[in-house]
Amino acid sequence: MIRSTRTPKIALAFPDWTVARNDPSSFTQRLLNVWAGVVDFQVIEQVKKMEEQDLLKYSLGAGHLYRFNLLDDDMPDVAINPNGTRTWPSLSSVTATNGDDSYSLTEVTTLEELLYNLPTRIALLETQTITDRTIYTRVSGVETLTTIHQLPHRLKIEVTGSTNYYKQTASRNVTVSGLHRIIITGRDINYQSVVETVEIPDDGIYLARNFFTEVEAVDPTGFDGDISIYLYNVSDYVEDRYRIAIGDYAQGPLRLRLVEDDIEDNPYYLQYFTPIEKLGESYRDGQDEIPENEDLQWEQYILGLEGTFATILDIAVHPDTARLYALDDSGNILIYDIGPTPFGPPAVVADFTPTLATYIELDPLSHWAHYATDLQFFTVFKRMRLPIHSVQIIRVSPSAVVEYLQSDKVSWDVSSYTFYGEDIDGAPSPDISWKDFPFTSSMSEFGQWSYFCKVQTSIDTTVFHTAVMVDSILPVAHFSVAVAIPWGLFFDHNNHLVVFDSDGIYVYQEFLDQYLADFSNHQVLLKESYDSVEVTK
Amino acid sequence: MSTYTPVYHKIWNPLDDVGAMYSFVRFNGELVYEYRRRLLLEARDKSGPTQKQFISTINRQLAQYDVPVFKITLKTDVDNNPLAEDPFISITSTYLYVYHDYDNDLLDFSTQLSGVENSILLSDVYALFTASTYFDIEAIDEDYADRLSINLKFSDTAGYRENEILLQSREVKLKYPLVKALYPERSPYFLNEVLDLASIVDDGDFYIDYLQGVIFFHSYPSGTVSYAYRDFPFVMYWQPIKAWPYNDPDKKYAFKDAIVADDTGLDDLVLINTDEASVINTLQKVHPLTWGE
Numbered sequence: 130m131i132r133s134t135r136t137p138k139i140a141l142a143f144p145d146w147t148v149a150r151n152d153p154s155s156f157t158q159r160l161l162n163v164w165a166g167v168v169d170f171q172v173i174e175q176v177k178k179m180e181e182q183d184l185l186k187y188s189l190g191a192g193h194l195y196r197f198n199l200l201d202d203d204m205p206d207v208a209i210n211p212n213g214t215r216t217w218p219s220l221s222s223v224t225a226t227n228g229d230d231s232y233s234l235t236e237v238t239t240l241e242e243l244l245y246n247l248p249t250r251i252a253l254l255e256t257q258t259i260t261d262r263t264i265y266t267r268v269s270g271v272e273t274l275t276t277i278h279q280l281p282h283r284l285k286i287e288v289t290g291s292t293n294y295y296k297q298t299a300s301r302n303v304t305v306s307g308l309h310r311i312i313i314t315g316r317d318i319n320y321q322s323v324v325e326t327v328e329i330p331d332d333g334i335y336l337a338r339n340f341f342t343e344v345e346a347v348d349p350t351g352f353d354g355d356i357s358i359y360l361y362n363v364s365d366y367v368e369d370r371y372r373i374a375i376g377d378y379a380q381g382p383l384r385l386r387l388v389e390d391d392i393e394d395n396p397y398y399l400q401y402f403t404p405i406e407k408l409g410e411s412y413r414d415g416q417d418e419i420p421e422n423e424d425l426q427w428e429q430y431i432l433g434l435e436g437t438f439a440t441i442l443d444i445a446v447h448p449d450t451a452r453l454y455a456l457d458d459s460g461n462i463l464i465y466d467i468g469p470t471p472f473g474p475p476a477v478v479a480d481f482t483p484t485l486a487t488y489i490e491l492d493p494l495s496h497w498a499h500y501a502t503d504l505q506f507f508t509v510f511k512r513m514r515l516p517i518h519s520v521q522i523i524r525v526s527p528s529a530v531v532e533y534l535q536s537d538k539v540s541w542d543v544s545s546y547t548f549y550g551e552d553i554d555g556a557p558s559p560d561i562s563w564k565d566f567p568f569t570s571s572m573s574e575f576g577q578w579s580y581f582c583k584v585q586t587s588i589d590t591t592v593f594h595t596a597v598m599v600d601s602i603l604p605v606a607h608f609s610v611a612v613a614i615p616w617g618l619f620f621d622h623n624n625h626l627v628v629f630d631s632d633g634i635y636v637y638q639e640f641l642d643q644y645l646a647d648f649s650n651h652q653v654l655l656k657e658s659y660d661s662v663e664v665t666k
Numbered sequence: 667m668s669t670y671t672p673v674y675h676k677i678w679n680p681l682d683d684v685g686a687m688y689s690f691v692r693f694n695g696e697l698v699y700e701y702r703r704r705l706l707l708e709a710r711d712k713s714g715p716t717q718k719q720f721i722s723t724i725n726r727q728l729a730q731y732d733v734p735v736f737k738i739t740l741k742t743d744v745d746n747n748p749l750a751e752d753p754f755i756s757i758t759s760t761y762l763y764v765y766h767d768y769d770n771d772l773l774d775f776s777t778q779l780s781g782v783e784n785s786i787l788l789s790d791v792y793a794l795f796t797a798s799t800y801f802d803i804e805a806i807d808e809d810y811a812d813r814l815s816i817n818l819k820f821s822d823t824a825g826y827r828e829n830e831i832l833l834q835s836r837e838v839k840l841k842y843p844l845v846k847a848l849y850p851e852r853s854p855y856f857l858n859e860v861l862d863l864a865s866i867v868d869d870g871d872f873y874i875d876y877l878q879g880v881i882f883f884h885s886y887p888s889g890t891v892s893y894a895y896r897d898f899p900f901v902m903y904w905q906p907i908k909a910w911p912y913n914d915p916d917k918k919y920a921f922k923d924a925i926v927a928d929d930t931g932l933d934d935l936v937l938i939n940t941d942e943a944s945v946i947n948t949l950q951k952v953h954p955l956t957w958g959e
Binding site: 130181182184185189190191192193194195196197198199200203278314317318319320321323622623624653654655658659660661662663664665666 | 667668669670671672673674675676677679680681682683684692693696697699701702703705706707708709711731732734806808901903
């Protein structure tokens, strides 16, 4: 199960000083993640339900299947169980044919799987030449608008570089309304006149709700930033409509940013973050220096086929399934189930079994780390109950190599090393027996790194455990698109996957070659349409 | 081993509930996003009992759509005023009339929309507008050229705006310019229409700039005003299924054959042809219009 972004929210209920709240690798957070993951799925369904009857909704859902009724000769033999229920064995084979193509269908057991499983293939639906995808720009106050007729698109709006979100003036002679919005006038998919107001609470990326075929006027108000309105574009980040990101400082919509790492082979990683201040007017008030407004909560390398480093060009979240789709420079579409990788139980190391009580903790700068970089830790003498006699710090790599922190506090080795406390005999108080220090650990493998701190006092031995993740995510499915030099991808208003390049767009349809056997009704349900289906009992 | 042919199996989608409110059932085989487009059209341009609503909405009941083909704008002079004195465009069952001064019945051009000798294709209509000195034409639909002109939607540029709220300002810009007639409600702000701005001296005086659609008042108004206007830019639609009122006088060009009139010696379209006979027979089967059978 992937780690839910909701897990920290539950952990925040614990007091500030607890391991349960601060350490994602703790048993408590790993346990909470189980419930959070279940809630995640329910919330995705809830978001879809909230917009069920909204004609401009993002998630369209399914509207049909295909079926055929089985003849009696093709029905498997039923088995009646002692409790009265009936079960049937699976069909031996189900093969579908469409023209010259044939597909071997696999069985699923629930309707949800039939509707929302990973696609098994994609096919090009149509291509469209689009020479100019920029509809409107405002750069340093200079506006440019293109009013050409185009195919319907949900416009993408980017607002950047604002220094001031004008608040409503309090004086009687109101000169500033306090509203921050862009009013777009144009024609919709049916060429009906439409005026849409897009609220702009802060700089960022927004999507219009209507599907515009023409834009006749754009009227921004309330902020001074640059504006770009596109049919589609590769943007700084993607907002996941279904997930919220919860951290120590902020919670809000989960945003995902693709970043190229500057180490060898330039792998790409995803940043999970959310804005701290939601309203521009609370911190963009005309000052020259705009404070940083992102709460970075996790980073995760996005790997390509077979776990290799790939050049990822763009990402998009599927409106129906909430999966992440990525496009690499070889024209591969990679599909991911996103979320931070959950921490596993501590590695088992002889004499280093974690104890409930601990004296000294290990505090990493963050519980995620970049690949092939050094991460700094601190020892923290948290509970000064007794003078410290000795301390050993070990790490266990994802490949189960156990190493001890050495005296220089930088290098690690398989040979044991012990740090000793100060003046241990007759020490008047614990606080002078031990001085905390920083140390570094080089994160040279992907996966979970476990860190243990064994402390010996005069009466007991305790072991503290924490973990750091060099996180990565592997695709759960992939397809190849025949686009020579792709630029990016997005999902159009019909929820088709679209890949674009400099010339235009390529619209793809996803197919799921699976079936659901409903033997109690003598029928087989299919997701796709086929010319014929051959069934072997 | 047996071979089967799968059939379409509709499953419930939340949009079906929306469609039930609009009395628009999703057709078998209609994809959800196609159905959504139809519902969106109905939500923004509702069906109804008026002639205009009937003509506009007939196609969507069969999952067809009116195709916007041309946008007609007015040519202007250096002061940005239309060159046409009173522009008006009317598309009937069989004819296109383009007036540059409708009040004085002055045509820019007119053309029959059927017959190879006339404007049978939209490319012919496009050429006529291109040659006009009063109107500009922009093609919205890339594939307009080979569409039959006879399917141009029965429509015209007569617009009517009902109960537009007046902003509390001495100068009120109406939503539409090219105002033809104003129908204010009874109020103390519309007592005396004057001919220029300088003549607004008392409460109740008002001046209308008909061209720009601006009303000037002596005092701050309130309430609403209705008005007729010329609807430009005019979007011409092409309909897969064209509907037009049966009492349209121009239907004679499609439904009547010519005979020579006794008094004038000229061709007169008075003889019912087989097309109109078929329509009349269909009507009479439903409603005989006579006593008995």
